[in-house]
Amino acid sequence: MDFSxxxxxxxxxxxxxxxxxxxxxxxRVDEPRYPGYLRIVxxxxxxxxxxxxxxxxxxxxxxxxxxxxxxxxxxxPDKINLASLGNQVPHLHWHLIPRWRGDPCFPDAVWAPxxxxxxxxxxxxxxxxxxxxxxxxxxLALSTxxxxxxxxxx
Amino acid sequence: MDFSxxxxxxxxxxxxxxxxxxxxxxxRVDEPRYPGYLRIVxxxxxxxxxxxxxxxxxxxxxxxxxxxxxxxxxxxPDKINLASLGNQVPHLHWHLIPRWRGDPCFPDAVWAPxxxxxxxxxxxxxxxxxxxxxxxxxxLALSTxxxxxxxxxx
Numbered sequence: 001m002d003f004s005x006x007x008x009x010x011x012x013x014x015x016x017x018x019x020x021x022x023x024x025x026x027x028r029v030d031e032p033r034y035p036g037y038l039r040i041v042x043x044x045x046x047x048x049x050x051x052x053x054x055x056x057x058x059x060x061x062x063x064x065x066x067x068x069x070x071x072x073x074x075x076x077p078d079k080i081n082l083a084s085l086g087n088q089v090p091h092l093h094w095h096l097i098p099r100w101r102g103d104p105c106f107p108d109a110v111w112a113p114x115x116x117x118x119x120x121x122x123x124x125x126x127x128x129x130x131x132x133x134x135x136x137x138x139x140l141a142l143s144t145x146x147x148x149x150x151x152x153x154x
Numbered sequence: 155m156d157f158s159x160x161x162x163x164x165x166x167x168x169x170x171x172x173x174x175x176x177x178x179x180x181x182r183v184d185e186p187r188y189p190g191y192l193r194i195v196x197x198x199x200x201x202x203x204x205x206x207x208x209x210x211x212x213x214x215x216x217x218x219x220x221x222x223x224x225x226x227x228x229x230x231p232d233k234i235n236l237a238s239l240g241n242q243v244p245h246l247h248w249h250l251i252p253r254w255r256g257d258p259c260f261p262d263a264v265w266a267p268x269x270x271x272x273x274x275x276x277x278x279x280x281x282x283x284x285x286x287x288x289x290x291x292x293x294l295a296l297s298t299x300x301x302x303x304x305x306x307x308x
Contacts (some may be wrong), residue, residue, distance in 0.1 A: 068204050
């Protein structure tokens with residue numbers, strides 16, 4: 001099945017779309033505590049990586065790693081988290097989440113309960129503010145030149 | 155850096171090892187509530203996918219999808235979850251987690267707090283028991299024939 005009328009990922013939201021080709025699209029995730037969080041969404045309604053052709057898998061994973069590279073160069077996170085879950089929305093998509101030692105859930109997954117006390121939360125809020133122009137640069141690089149672009153000098 | 159003396163993933167544990175080649179190994183995760191949970195661990199001490207060569211990335215991801223295929227054929231889960239996090243142990247490894255609607259965290263990630271009430275927990279415990287021989291078959295297929303093997307008829 002290529003399209004499911006009730007699936008929230010079958011229709012692109014122009015507000016969050018950064019880049020697309022005929023196979024996939026890269027969207028920003030508006031999660032203020034996780035700067036630079038992106039998703040790569042497969043255009044067709046497929047649930048699993050092994051539901052798509054090997055060449056399509058290659059294309060999707062190549063794009064994931066191109067975007068990871070841009071996130072690392074432009075944001076200098078302590079770690080990158082990659083995940084394809086889809087339990088809630090079984091339409092193939094990858095989470096690409098830059099992580100920092102000071103972020104709310106570190107070193108747990110972002111799906112775990114936050115560990116933050118109020119002092120750490122304030123410090124993290126300042127850190128997010130400092131990261132904002134770098135996130136802008138990441139979004140601009142993707143939207144103007146795509147995932148294969150050479151990154152601008154940070 | 156290829157080896158880190160303090161890293162728990164730099165040394166293979168023979169008790170959980172199912173299969174290995176010179177680049178990676180497949181290990182079972184003894185998490186009784188998640189039957190068929192496997193990890194694929196890169197042999198060298200690297201943190202990120204973009205820290206290894208493109209050909210190595212290809213080999214690692216090909217193995218991930220081969221194992222996903224075996225998990226789907228032999229266990230028939232409702233969903234497969236794939237994740238490379240490494241916040242706690244920054245040594246490249248993939249989580250391959252078969253998921254079922256009745257498992258403790260579904261539809262959340264396995265790193266979220268469990269949703270189970272006692273009645274669902276008992277039902278899930280029975281389901282895990284029923285899955286055990288299929289998990290055995292998965293482990294046997296991997297340990298005797300590797301991830302590229304044709305699966306035995308379930």
